[in-house]
Amino acid sequence: MDLREVEIKRIEKISELLLKAARAVPEEKQNWKPMPTGTSAQEILAHLGMANYFFAALLRGGAPSEMRNADSYETALKLFEESKSELAQTIRSLDPAQFNEKRTMPWGEERSIKDLITSPMPHIAYHWGQINYLQMLWGDPQDRF
Secondary structure (H helix, E strand, O other): OOHHHHHHHHHHHHHHHHHHHHHOOOHHHOOOOOOOOOOOHHHHHHHHHHHHHHHHHHHHOOOOOOOOOOOOHHHHHHHHHHHHHHHHHHHHHOOHHHOOOEEEOOOOOEEEHHHHHOOHHHHHHHHHHHHHHHHHHOOOOOOOO
8 A cells, every 4th residue: 555545544534533523512512612712623623624625735736725614513524524535535646756746835835745645644633632622621521532
């Protein structure tokens, strides 16, 4: 199995865990924040959806697409799921001969395609942890994995 398929499997697995946790968020907690400057589960999902589209655009060599609005929790879930699929398709479409090509991030840093392929999974895992932490803060101790 090559790097592309390994990373797609890792993205699929962590996304499954994230979605399990996200779908367990009670409706009344979907926009809850531990403090005004915090981030809600809906905002985390919307961020991840846009980040997946961002990674896919960079891998294709294009500019990241416009921001999409997730004005409801269901829209944020859908945005994440659709972006995850596009990201996987994009990764699968890459030629391994491209892995050492560089892409310039919007802030000027250069990263290889190989590095970009391996970046989404830990990013999703990080935010999965945030959703689980929100769950603990509102008093639900049940494991979601």
